[in-house]
Amino acid sequence: MISKSRTLITAAFVMLLGMTGFSATAVATTPDGETPANEGVCDILKADGITKGLYGLCNAYCEAQDLDTFDKEPPSTKILANYNKKKAATDPDMPCLRVPCPCWSDEELASFTADGMVATCIGGDSADKVQIIDNAPLTKFADADITLNRERCRYIDLNTTPRTIRSFTINAAEAQGCFTAIVNACNSVLP
């Protein structure tokens, strides 16, 4: 009798656990609601001849720093280190490797959208340039140009003392990093 009730309790417990797990799976989501696999950034690592395991590491790394979401956890450097360790010379670099923009810090760019809105975003998407502007009370903007051989970034804030004026010609990877950061910042507040 005791054994029977113990079995029943165990079964109920297992069911409860299963249901909890199921519900957790049902509500689990990535920051932007899409896994990297669905976003396609890691798909190139599915090709023949690519070292096995890189695709999984790419998924983990890219989702950790989710490219479609501005407010993100810091990317896992351990995953990236594993990727680079595993990567053969013929394999591509980590597809969503985030190169810091030399014109601004994460905090400076985040300040544009801290109030949940932004004055204007210009360019982006199919354009080679993107600019985010917040004009209150004085001019403040960040922009990036990924045009080949004209890669540039700027961060201007006339509200600080002394005023912050940074304008650099940068390399293509940095420009892409700057560009993506602004696009993400704009996407985080624009409808």
Next chain:
Amino acid sequence: MKAYKTALLLSSALCMLLGMGTASAVLVNYTITGTVTAGDEFDTNAFNLTAGETITAYGVIDDSVFGTGAHTATFGSGNTLTIDVNGTFFTHADDTAASLGFADGLLTDFDFLVVGTFSSYFLFFDDQDLMLGDWNPVVATTPVPVPAAVWLFGSGLLGLVGVARRRKAIV
């Protein structure tokens, strides 16, 4: 009668020559003004510019860029660009990929880059160091004057017609 026809033909040719531009795009003189937003109030910038001072960009440009919609002007084949930054002059030869973007007649992008010296994109320009300014989206234009040679040629033709008519009348 023949002289009359000749006169008509020549004056039509002259009108066509002078009015050629009205049917298609023509070159116009343009001037864009930029105002310095932040300059050498705290530290001297490359061009010794102070907030409130202006710089200008000018040249000739195909007037079709001022039409409805988005247009981009590049330089080198008719269009020209000179930027006067407080006495330091840059031209389109300094940046062969320079361009001006327009939307419905207003300037939307002024793209110019001489690395480490003068840079402009979107509507802001800077010296890649301390100076910052913005371009006025409203561009001033004036027609490129018809060269005096064309007027001389035209009046010469009309004169010849007059002489021909007088001769005909005498004969």
